[in-house]
Amino acid sequence: MQQVALDLFAEQGYEKTSLREIAEKLDVTKAALYYHFRTKEDIIASLLDDLAGSFDEVLAWAREQDNHVATRQELIRRLAKLAEGQFGPLMRFMQENQPALKSFQDRNPLSSRMTELFTIIAADEKDPHAQLRARLALVALLLGNNPVYHAETPGAAHADVALEVALELVSPRGRSAGKAT
Amino acid sequence: MQQVALDLFAEQGYEKTSLREIAEKLDVTKAALYYHFRTKEDIIASLLDDLAGSFDEVLAWAREQDNHVATRQELIRRLAKLAEGQFGPLMRFMQENQPALKSFQDRNPLSSRMTELFTIIAADEKDPHAQLRARLALVALLLGNNPVYHAETPGAAHADVALEVALELVSPRGRSAGKAT
Amino acid sequence: MQQVALDLFAEQGYEKTSLREIAEKLDVTKAALYYHFRTKEDIIASLLDDLAGSFDEVLAWAREQDNHVATRQELIRRLAKLAEGQFGPLMRFMQENQPALKSFQDRNPLSSRMTELFTIIAADEKDPHAQLRARLALVALLLGNNPVYHAETPGAAHADVALEVALELVSPRGRSAGKAT
Amino acid sequence: MQQVALDLFAEQGYEKTSLREIAEKLDVTKAALYYHFRTKEDIIASLLDDLAGSFDEVLAWAREQDNHVATRQELIRRLAKLAEGQFGPLMRFMQENQPALKSFQDRNPLSSRMTELFTIIAADEKDPHAQLRARLALVALLLGNNPVYHAETPGAAHADVALEVALELVSPRGRSAGKAT
DNA sequence: CATGAATGAGCTTTCATTCAT
DNA sequence: TATGAATGAAAGCTCATTCAT
DSSP, rough: HHHHHHHHHHHHHHHOOOOOHHHHHTTTTTHHHHOOOSSSSHHHHHHHHHHHHHHHHHHHHHHHHHHHHHHHHHHHHHHHHHHHTTTTHHHHHHHHHHHHTTTGGOOOHHHHHHHHHHHHHTTTTTOOHHHHHHHHHHHHHHHTTTGGGTTTTTTOOOHHHHHHHHHHHSSSSTSSSOOOO | OOHHHHHHHHHHHHTTTHHHHHHHHHHOOOHHHHHHOOOOOHHHHHHHHHHHHHHHHHHHHHHHHHHHHHHHHHHHHHHHHHHHHHHHHHHHHHHHHHHHHHTTGGGGGHHHHHHHHHHHHHTTTOOHHHHHHHHHHHHHEEEEEEEGGGGSSSSOOHHHHHHHHHHHHOTTSSSSSOOOO | OOOHHHHHHHOOOTOOOOHHHHHHTTSSOOHHHHHHSSHHHHHHHHHHHHHHHHHHHHHHHHSSSOHHHHHHHHHHHHHHHHHHTTTTHHHHHHOOHHHHHHGGGGGOOHEEEEHHHHHHTTTTOOOHHHHHHHHHHHHHHHTOOGGTTTTTTSOOHHHHHHHHHHHHHSSSSOOOOOOOO | OOHHHHHHHHHOOOOOOOOOHHHHHHTHHHHHHHOOSSHHHHHHHHHHHHHHHHHHHHHHHHHHHHOOOOHHHHHHHHHHHHHTTTTTTHHHHHHOOHHHHHHHGGGHHHHHHOOEEEOOHHOOOHHHHHHHHHHHHHHHHHHEEEEEEGGTTSSSSSSHHHHHHHHHHHHHHSSOOOOOO
């Protein structure tokens, strides 16, 4: 169910996807959905919870390390794995449906984790440049793995490109960013 | 009308903003809106048309130049002006409400212009790294000028930060990006 | 104006034709229509008034005659002229948009005239057969002159066919109906 | 539901009858109607489908017979049964709301059946007189059974009158049409 | 004579949600 | 577990009509 719902949310957007559509694609009735999820928002919530779990793993690892360049680079690599894998669509959905998530506000389990993530990637610096670059690194992973742009440059190793650009953004300028993968 | 509508669209999202709300805020009836705009989508369309006009100016200038680093940097500076100014909210709206714009598809006057813009910024290179960086440069301008993040680091010169990071992204690596403004 | 309105009413129906459409086809504004007609119903009313005038002429003539078969046949011939001519569309409109006319009720200047007409055609008989035939004679004129059915049998002298069938309906059975025209 | 809707459609016309009215008369909400019918047009469509079924029975019988006078007369008798019975209101509705049905166009299951019916009644003749008479025979059944005209001549056996006039129209001229029923 | 701008009422339709079975 | 039937609320939109200019 979550998968089907996410597919539709990602394709058409949260607001434009009705429970009727989801139910029809699943060949069940709307009421059946309500047996599993208390509200429409709950469907997203459950998806976000899964992602939050993966973020927690990454964060737990990161907290154990000293915050070196290498640590941050490895952090980016782990996030890249998520963005390339099953969580890509969900993460892209989050980027493209921000108003829908705004109504979650504090119940969104991702907010705090994202904040912590960016702090680590920004090397705990208060420098707003670093903070902006941290955010952009994540956007790079999302845009770079977005199948929509694949048609334009077919055959390219999109995931690698995305990762390399993201690594640049978190690495000291004027130096090599290290090899991807 | 366009301004009020944009304010609400930007604040709550396109789908969550009803014509009733817009009308109420304007102290007119829904029917009055329909006198000026044939559909809800038309309201956005008229906003996008304005933005398309500004893009055209920038593009017209860019086409006249040889595509040097300096040209691209100046291009970014001009885009930054747009993102800092009256078009910031609209550009952010576009980024955050992509599903709503998807239904526009080919009628969206921005699509082709954005494509051309990215091509120029990517220095006509086929290299996907450059293309991704071009897109990220624009995102940098949008994120950096987003008032939502200003609360976190008050007092900073956000617009300058955004511009500097954007310039880095379009400048040859390993060198300074030049001073902003 | 009346002509354009009638064209649209006849083509799309009264309810499905908006004043906006009429105004657009006339290249004026809706408000301009309201200068000439107090309401939408008034437009029909003015059309019906014209038709009522023609009916009055026919009725005035009929009242002067003795009610013989020949009189009634001539009456039908005069009605046929109306149905073939400029009033055809209006009469067909009346037949096909009865609910729209129902709201006129007593203000419809045609009601009383039609009743009198049918009474004369039915030869003042109380016999319900004759009354039904009288009504059918008029329907024959309308159906027979309806361009919609012309495509099916092109080239036929539709008006003559309609008239002949109508004449049969008002003539004594078992006898010839007399030559048309 | 269909019955209540038809009652209102027949009384006030299709366009002037809102779903709110139908729902109120049924003591349910508008949304309940939409659970059973996908659109307002669908309500009529379902009614027409029922009538089409009855037409099919009549047509199936007619196709098995040789096309004699007696066949056509029996055909008219069977149609009379429909017009006197539950389908009378619907058939009258069709006659009086033709613009509403025009938007159905090809989805109207009655169009083709009516055409075949008229062809049979017209004895397969190309003679436009016969074709017009065939149509008028049906109109006779509708007008003759229309309760609106009953007030004028109370007590009469309207159904019989209608049938007799209809039979005349499909029988060779100059002869008796045979006794009704 | 005619328009631009607006309105109030109403429409068809859709949606998330509920609940007895 | 799931469904069929229904609901309340609201949405986008259209219409006939008005009126100051």
